[in-house]
Amino acid sequence: MQRQDAEKLELKKPYSIPTNEAEFQKVEAFIKGYRHFIDNAKTERTAVNYTEGEALANGFKPYTFGQKLKTGDRICYVNHEKSVFFAVIGKKPLDEGCRIIASHIDSPRLDLKPQPLYENSGIAYFKTHYYGGIKKYQWTAIPLELHGVVYRADGTRVDINIGADANDPVFYISDLMPHIGKDQMSKVASEFVPGESLNLINGSLPIDEDGGVKLKVLSILNEKYGITERDLITAELTAVPAIMSREVGFDRALISAYGHDDRICAYPSLRALIDGDVPEHTSIVMLADKEEIGSYGVSGLFSETYVDFIHSLCDATGADFYACKRGSVCLSADVGGAYDPCYADAYEALNSAYLHKGVVISKYTGNRGKGGCSDASAETISKVTRIFDEEGVVWQVGEYGKVDQGGAGTVAADIAHYGIEVIDCGVPLFSMHSVNELASKYDIYEMYKASTAFFKS
Numbered sequence: 001m002q003r004q005d006a007e008k009l010e011l012k013k014p015y016s017i018p019t020n021e022a023e024f025q026k027v028e029a030f031i032k033g034y035r036h037f038i039d040n041a042k043t044e045r046t047a048v049n050y051t052e053g054e055a056l057a058n059g060f061k062p063y064t065f066g067q068k069l070k071t072g073d074r075i076c077y078v079n080h081e082k083s084v085f086f087a088v089i090g091k092k093p094l095d096e097g098c099r100i101i102a103s104h105i106d107s108p109r110l111d112l113k114p115q116p117l118y119e120n121s122g123i124a125y126f127k128t129h130y131y132g133g134i135k136k137y138q139w140t141a142i143p144l145e146l147h148g149v150v151y152r153a154d155g156t157r158v159d160i161n162i163g164a165d166a167n168d169p170v171f172y173i174s175d176l177m178p179h180i181g182k183d184q185m186s187k188v189a190s191e192f193v194p195g196e197s198l199n200l201i202n203g204s205l206p207i208d209e210d211g212g213v214k215l216k217v218l219s220i221l222n223e224k225y226g227i228t229e230r231d232l233i234t235a236e237l238t239a240v241p242a243i244m245s246r247e248v249g250f251d252r253a254l255i256s257a258y259g260h261d262d263r264i265c266a267y268p269s270l271r272a273l274i275d276g277d278v279p280e281h282t283s284i285v286m287l288a289d290k291e292e293i294g295s296y297g298v299s300g301l302f303s304e305t306y307v308d309f310i311h312s313l314c315d316a317t318g319a320d321f322y323a324c325k326r327g328s329v330c331l332s333a334d335v336g337g338a339y340d341p342c343y344a345d346a347y348e349a350l351n352s353a354y355l356h357k358g359v360v361i362s363k364y365t366g367n368r369g370k371g372g373c374s375d376a377s378a379e380t381i382s383k384v385t386r387i388f389d390e391e392g393v394v395w396q397v398g399e400y401g402k403v404d405q406g407g408a409g410t411v412a413a414d415i416a417h418y419g420i421e422v423i424d425c426g427v428p429l430f431s432m433h434s435v436n437e438l439a440s441k442y443d444i445y446e447m448y449k450a451s452t453a454f455f456k457s
Contacts, residue, residue: 016358016394016442017253027445030271031255034444035245037267038257042164042240043147044082044289044299047105047263051270051287052076055086058274063087065308069316072278077309082106082289082299085309086273090282094319097327098310099455100284100420101273102301102411103266103334104291107259108132108433110139110198110239112148116232117202119214124203126171128239130195132292137192138435140175143242144200150227150235158225160235163242170242171200200239241435253441254355260437262291265333265426265447272451282313283455291334291411301414329383330422331454332374332412333447335439336360337400338428346401353398353428355440359450360398361385362424367407374416376423384423384454391453394446398428425450 018024041047055076056062063075073089083105090098110128118125130136145163152158163170175193176184184192203217221227227235245257266287273285290300298305310328314321338360339352353360363381366373388395400408415422427447430438 013354013357013396014394015356016440016446017356018442027441030445030448031441033271034264034267035255035257038259038263039244040164041105041263042107042145042259043109043238044106045149046147046161047266047287048078048081048084051086051105051266052078052084054270055274060086060274065312067316069313079305080299083305084287085306086270086285086287087313088273088276088279088283089313089317090279092280092282094282094314094317095323095327096281097324097329098282098284098313099279099457100286100328100330100415101265101269101333101451101454102286102288102306102330102415103269103426104262104288104295104301104411105266106132106289106292107240107261107263108134108292110144110200112200112232112235112237112239114233116237117214117217117229119212122204122206122211122213123201124213124217125199126202126237126239127196128198128200130198131238133433135189135434136195136198137175137189139198140173140193142172142435143170144172144239145242146171146200146237146239148235148237150225150231150237152227152231158227160225160237171202171239173198173200243436248438254438255441255444256436256438258435258437260427260429260439261335261432262333262426264335264429264439264444268444268448269331269333269451272448272455276452276455279455281457282317284310288411294409295411295414301411307418325419328420329380329454329457330412330415330420331384331451332410332415332422332424333426333451334410334412334424335426335432336362336398336424336428337408337432338398338430340430346405348399348402351397351399352401353396355428355430356442357396357428358394358443358446359388359425360396360428362398362400362426365400365408365410365412365424367409368404371407372409372413374412374422376412377421380421380423383421384425387453387457388450391449391456393450393453395425395450396428 041050060074113127116126150158207216241258248254295302364373364375
């Protein structure tokens with residue numbers, strides 16, 4: 001065999017970068033929409049509000065269990081304000097299965113403790129409990145926003161959004177100055193900043209000449225929101241970075257933002273569902289909560305809520321639920337770790353994903369010996385890659401890093417638990433779980449193309 005013939009046998013890894021100006025413009029238009037989403041949907045509640053609004057503006061209708069459905073119906077179901085399911089009823093009966101894309105819309109952050117407010121040495125603070133896997137030292141000395149809800153003693157609700165507007169105040173966690181940081185700098189990174197030191201500065205003025213900074217903060221909260229310290233117990237408040245998305249590099253090819261993981265997969269999959277025609281198979285987008293802490297809770301995919309939703313769709317169209325599960329295929333659309341040459345020792349280069357190389361398909365995730373993963377079958381990989389090849393989707397395969405370095409999990413195992421065929425597929429990232437993650441514009445758009453192709457199959 002000649003070299004030129006042998007080279008045809010080699011696996012090619014094309015770029016996701018467009019080859020003509022028209023495609024570049026499509027990407028730029030899509031990324032503009034994505035950036036508006038990622039800057040205005042920094043928590044699962046705000047992400048649900050945003051995506052529900054997008055869907056309703058594009059012909060989707062709120063769905064209630066027991067409602068009858070027909071081909072072409074576009075529906076959405078909000079689950080406890082922190083997860084949401086969208087569906088378009090397809091031409092084929094649900095007995096032949098669905099096409100499901102599941103992403104999560106929660107991200108690592110700092111949650112306020114049930115009794116958060118205290119004063120020390122003339123400074124008022126909120127105590128926090130970090131949510132998900134973070135490097136704690138990254139959360140000091142940056143501006144932070146506060147989002148969530150507070151329920152007053154009489155049951156009335158107050159929505160909180162402080163710090164997103166340029167005219168709002170922000171919150172702050174102090175760090176130790178290097179001049180006297182000898183002991184701190186001798187610690188391992190995980191111990192630089194103890195979790196109990198992640199306290200938000202929220203005030204520094206006393207209520208009068210006798211002091212009382214905490215009282216001053218409470219008076220402001222009461223005047224502006226009508227709440228008391230007791231009401232903070234029934235609140236759900238979250239601190240996230242007060243950072244807006246930005247283009248990175250002279251060529252502007254990368255996007256930095258808080259919360260790419262995993263809203264970077266949620267937005268493209270929903271846009272694909274919104275922009276598509278009536279599909280052959282009923283197509284579903286599930287945007288879930290609690291993935292970063294194991295998917296537990298009523299709004300996570302470990303609950304049976306999403307199964308009940310699919311069961312309800314079957315009942316509404318006269319389909320057999322068990323046949324539907326057996327015939328369904330799901331993309332667990334979650335981010336992958338991109339090979340970072342600055343930290344090459346943590347990666348296995350041959351089996352890593354790369355920026356600008358398209359969506360990353362992961363047969364398995366898990367910790368070390370594949371612990372906690374679903375490990376997709378060869379049949380599933382073949383099915384999904386053929387769909388992508390037929391529609392010209394640029395894809396690659398990748399693992400999280402070297403086998404003994406650690407690992408990660410996704411919602412794939414929660415989907416597989418109910419007998420639904422599933423595989424992980426998402427956008428590769430630099431600096432995953434940091435306060436400011438990095439991704440390729442072109443890989444984000446490729447996720448949209450991948451979702452579109454999947455729903456067409």
